[in-house]
Amino acid sequence: MHQVTKRSEVLPEDRWKLEDLFGSQAEWDKEYTLVQQLTEKMKQFQGKLGEASALKACFELEDDISLHTERLYVYANMRHHEDTAEPTHQALAEKSTKLSINVGEAMSFITPEVLALSDEKLDEFIANEELKAYRFTLQEMKRQKAHVLTKQEEALLAQVGNLSKAPESIFSMLNNADMKFPKIKNEKGEEVELTHGSYVQFLENRNPEIRKAAFEAVYATYRKQRNTIAATLSANVTKNLFYARVRKYPSALEMSLYGDNIPKDVYTNLINTIHKHLPLMHRYMKLRQKLLKVDELHMYDLFAPVVEQFDMNISFKDAKATVKESLKPLGEDYLNALQDGFDNSWIDVYENEGKRSGAYSWGAYGTHPYVLLNHKDNLNSMFTLTHEMGHALHSHYSDSNLPYRDAQYTIFLAEVASTLNEALLMDHMLKKSTNAKEKMYLLAYYIDQFRTTVFRQTMFAEFEMLIHERAENGEALTPQLLSEIYYDLNKKYYGDAMVVDQDIEMEWARIPHFYSSFYVYKYATGFSAAQSFAKQILDEGQPAVDRYLGFLKSGGSDFSINILKKAGVDMSTPAPIEEGMSVLESLITEMEKMAEAQ
Structure with a gap:
C-alpha cells in the first residue's frame, strides 16, 4: 500500500x-x-x-x-x-x-x-x-x-x-462513524480490515471464498443494527408523508416529482418497461455464471470480474487523451471546452490524506466548473473522468448561455450529460479494441453499467415506491417487512439463474440514497436518455449533435421533460428506455458469441 x-x-x-x-x-x-x-x-x-x-x-x-x-x-x-x-x-x-x-x-x-x-x-x-x-x-x-x-x-x-435532516444525519453517523466491520482473511490468509471502501474490492476478488466472507461479514454487521436502521429509514419515510400531507400532495412520490414537474408515468413507466426486459438481466446472469465457471451464481458474485486478469493501466494523461478522442462526435466546440478544463486547473486529480472520497463536479455561476477526482490509473477512473467532465461541460454551456436564474439545470437532467460521455467513450473503445480479452472486458464493464445504473437503480426506485405505499396505508416499516420486500425484489430482478442469498435482504440498510427519497430513478432515466442521445448522435451525426448541444445550453430554462423532448428524447414514453434496452441486448448477444468462441 x-x-x-x-x-x-x-x-x-x-x-x-x-x-x-x-x-x-x-x-x-x-x-x-x-x-x-x-x-x-x-x-x-x-x-x-x-x-x-x-x-x-x-x-x-x-x-x-x-x-x-x-x-x-x-x-x-x-x-x-x-x-x-x-x-x-x-x-x-x-x-x-x-x-x-x-x-x-x-x-x-x-x-x-x-x-x-x-x-x-x-x-x-x-x-x-x-x-x-x-x-x-x-x-x-x-x-x-x-x-x-x-x-x-x-x-x-x-x-x-x-x-427533517435528522434521519439522514443519524444514518450517516451510524453508517460512517460507528459501524465497525470484523476483520476477514485475504488471499494470503492475513487478517485484514473490512471497511466500506475495501468491501467492493473484496467483492471484486477472484476468489469466491473471500467474496463470500466479505459479503457475510458486512450483512451480519448490518443485521445487528437492523432495528435502529429500520427506525431511521422509517422516520425518513414518516417525514416524507408529513410534508406530502401538509403540502396537500396525493402521495410522497408525487410530491418528489412535482418540483421537476415530472409526471408520475415517467416513474411507473421506468419500472414497467424494466420489468418487461428483466429476461435480459436473467440472460446475463446465466452468462455470468458460465464465464465465472461457478456451479451456482451468488449475490456476492455480481462484482467478480468475468474476464481473466485484464488490468488496464491508464495514466491520467492517457485517460485525458482517450476521453478527448472519444468525444470527437460532439464536434470542435465541445472539444475546445473540454481542453479548456484540462488546461486550466478545473480538476483536483489524486487522492490525498483527508480528501473527500468519490468524485463530483461542482462550482458557482460566473466561474468555470470544478471537478474532484480520486484518480487511480485504471479504466474505472477514466470513465469517472469523462462522467464528471460531462457534468462540468453541461454547467459550462448552461452558464455561458443563460442568466443565473435559468442556468440551474435539474438533477433529472444532470445525469444525462455525464452518462452520454460514458456511452461515447465505451463505443469508441469497443470499436478500437482488437484484443479479444480487452473487448470481453469492455463488454462486461458496459453491461454491468446497465445492470447497476438501470436495473439496480430501478429496483431501488421500486423499493422506495413500495415502502412509501405501505407506510401510506398505515403499515409499520419493521425490519422484517423491509427485508421481505427487498428480498422479493432481488428474486424478481435477478431471476432463477441466481442464488438469491438470504443475507441480501439486509442490503436496504446500507443504501444512503434511501435518505434522499425518490432520487435514484433519475440515474436510470438519465442513463436511458443518454443511451438514446448517443444512438442518435452516432447514427445521424450533425443534426443530432446540434439538438444535443441545444440541450446542454438550455440549463433549467424550461421543464426537464420539455428540454429533453425538444432535443429528441421523450421520457414520458417508454421509447428511450426501449432504445437503451436494444443497445443492451446487442451487447449481451455479442458477449455470448465471444463466450461460445472461447
Missing part, C-alpha cells in the same frame, strides 16, 4: 485552482459581509410585492444574494473537501452553511407573498414585459401555488427543516 500524500505535498498541476473563485481568505470574508448587508436590504420588500417594479427589484436582489451565497458555500466546502480533517476549512464550511440557512430565512417571505396574490394578478405579471426575465419563475410559482401554505405555516415549516 503506497503512502497517501499529504495535501501540502500535492503538486500544483494536480490541484484545482480554487483561487479562480476567491483569491484569498480576505476576499471570501469581504463577500461574506456583503451578503449579510444585502440580506438586510431584503426586508424593504416585505409587503410590497404586489407592484411589478418592486417585484422585479426584489427578484434581482434575490439573484444577487443567491449567487454570492452559492459562491461562498461552494468555495468553503470545496476547501473543506481537500482535507476534511483540517479545522479552519471545516469551520469555514460550517459558517457558509449557517449563512445559507439565514439567507433562506430572509428570503422565505417572497414565494408566499407572491402566492398570496390572486391568479388574475399573477397572470398580469406573467404577461408584463417588465418582468419578462422572470416569466418562467412566475409560471412556476403559480403552479406551486396549490401546495404553498400561509406565511406563518411556511415560517414554521422552515424551522422544521433542521429537524
